[in-house]
Amino acid sequence: MASEVQELLWGAGILALPLILALPMRLAWQLWVGIGHEVSEYRTVVRQIVDSGHQVSSFSQTLDDIARNLRISPAKQRLIEAELLHPLTISHFLLLPALLILPLSAIMALPLILIGFPFMLLMEYVLIRKGLLIWILQTIERLMHWQVIHIPKPHRGTRENRKSLTEFSQHIEHFNYVPQAAFLGLFAWLIVHWLLSLESWTIEFIVSSILYMVLLSILSVLNTAFEADLVFVDPAKGRLVPVNQWLEGVLNPIVGIGLLFLLGRNLLEESRDVGGNPILFATVVLTLLYGAAIVGISYRWGYSSWRGERVRQEFEAQVVGSMGPLSYDLTRTKGRIDFNVRMEMEERLSRFDMVNTTQLSFEDLQNLPSVPVDTDAPANPLRK
Numbered sequence: 001m002a003s004e005v006q007e008l009l010w011g012a013g014i015l016a017l018p019l020i021l022a023l024p025m026r027l028a029w030q031l032w033v034g035i036g037h038e039v040s041e042y043r044t045v046v047r048q049i050v051d052s053g054h055q056v057s058s059f060s061q062t063l064d065d066i067a068r069n070l071r072i073s074p075a076k077q078r079l080i081e082a083e084l085l086h087p088l089t090i091s092h093f094l095l096l097p098a099l100l101i102l103p104l105s106a107i108m109a110l111p112l113i114l115i116g117f118p119f120m121l122l123m124e125y126v127l128i129r130k131g132l133l134i135w136i137l138q139t140i141e142r143l144m145h146w147q148v149i150h151i152p153k154p155h156r157g158t159r160e161n162r163k164s165l166t167e168f169s170q171h172i173e174h175f176n177y178v179p180q181a182a183f184l185g186l187f188a189w190l191i192v193h194w195l196l197s198l199e200s201w202t203i204e205f206i207v208s209s210i211l212y213m214v215l216l217s218i219l220s221v222l223n224t225a226f227e228a229d230l231v232f233v234d235p236a237k238g239r240l241v242p243v244n245q246w247l248e249g250v251l252n253p254i255v256g257i258g259l260l261f262l263l264g265r266n267l268l269e270e271s272r273d274v275g276g277n278p279i280l281f282a283t284v285v286l287t288l289l290y291g292a293a294i295v296g297i298s299y300r301w302g303y304s305s306w307r308g309e310r311v312r313q314e315f316e317a318q319v320v321g322s323m324g325p326l327s328y329d330l331t332r333t334k335g336r337i338d339f340n341v342r343m344e345m346e347e348r349l350s351r352f353d354m355v356n357t358t359q360l361s362f363e364d365l366q367n368l369p370s371v372p373v374d375t376d377a378p379a380n381p382l383r384k
Contacts, residue, residue: 008271011278015263015285022093029093033083038070042077046084050154053329053340055352056081057156082172085155091179098178098293113298116213120303123217128311133225134318137243140232141323147233148319150327150345151240156229156352174300177223178293180251181216181300185292186285187255188212190262212292220299222247224308225315230325240330320346 033039045066049056056063067077088096127133141148155173189208198204226244233240241249263285270276319325327348331338342348 004271007278008267011267011270011282014279014282015267017286018094018289022090022096025093025096026088026090029088029096033079034076038072039080042067042070042072042080043084046081050085051332053331053338054154055152055156056085056154057352079172081155085153086173086176088172088175089179091183092175095178095182095290095293098182098290098297110298113295113302116217116295116299117303119213120217120220120299123214123221124307124311127218127221128225128314128318131318133222133315134322137230137319138322144232144234145236147235148243148323148325149231149233150229150325150348151231151242151330152229152327152348152352174297174304177220177300178297180219180223180248180255181296182289182293183255183259184215184219184251185212185295186289187259187262188215189288190259190266193266194262212295216296216299219251220303221311223300224304224311227308227312228316228319230319231328316345316349320344320349 042063045063046056049059063077064074067074072080137148140146188211189205192198192204192208192211196204196207198207223244226247230243231240232243232246266281267278270278270281325345327342327345329338329340329342331340
C-alpha cells in the first residue's frame, strides 16, 4: 500500500513538473526579451499605438526611427512587438520547451505532419470552399441575435509581411495557437486510452494520432479563417466577443475539464492495478503533451505559410459578400473607451492590401489616441 501511494505521488509530481517550471521560464522569458529602459520605452510607444485603435503598420517608419535611436536591432524590435501583440499566458510557458527545441523536433515529427496535411486540405474544402463555416457563422448570428462586425487587430497591415520566417518573433505569433493544439492532442489520446483500452500501445497511438489529425485539421482551418478579425456584438448584454475567443470559450472548458478528469482517473487506475505504473503513465503523458505541441506548431507554421493567407482572404470575401459587416475602431485613453465605426469591412481590407499605406509621423504619435476627423460613419448596423 505504501509503495502504491509513493508511486502515485511520484506520478503526480512528474505531471506537475511543467507547472513548476512555468514560473521561472516566464521570468527567464521576460529577461530574454528585455526589461531595460530602452525596451521599456519602445514597448510603451507600441502600447500607445495599440490603445489608439490604429495599426502598428501605420507607424512603421516612426517605430524604426525610435528603435534606431534606442539602439534596438530590427530583430529585437520585431520580437518586442510580437511579445506585446501576441502575449504569452501561463499555458504557453507550460509548453515553452517545445518551442526551444522546435527546429530539431520538427524534423522528427515530419512524417506525422505529412500524413496530416491531406486531412487539413479536406477540412479546408468542406469548411471554406463549400461554405460550411460561413453558414455556421450566419446561423449563430441569427439564433443568438448577435451582430458580426470587424475590428482589425493592431498587427494587421504590410508590417507583418516584413518578418522573416526563420525569426523567433514569427514563431511567437504561431505559438499563440499551440496550447489548444497540444492539449487537444493529449485529450485525443486519453479518450482513446479510456474508451478502447487496447492491449497494444502501438495501435493505441496510431488510432489516437488519426483522431488528433482530424481534430487538429478542423482547429487549424478555423483559427486561420478567424484571423479575419470578426467580432460578435451582443446588444442584450452589451459586450464584444471576438469570434476566435468565442471558439476558445467553447472548446477550452470541454478539453480542460476532460483532461483533468481523465488524467486523475487514469493515474488512480494505474496506481490501483497490479501491473499499473503511474510513473510510466505520467512520463508518457508529458512526452505526448510536448510531442503534440511540436506537431501543433509545425502544422501551424507550415499551414500558415502555405495556405494561411489564401484561406483567410477567401473567408473574408465570403463574409463581405454574404454579411457585409462594418469595420470599427476601439480606442482607450485615460480610462475612457471609445467605440467608433470607420468604414465597410471591404474598404478596410483593401487599405491593408495597399503597398504604400499612409505613414503617420512622430507628431501624430504624440497626439494619440484620436479618431480621424474625416471619419464618415455608415448607418447603424443594428438597425436592420
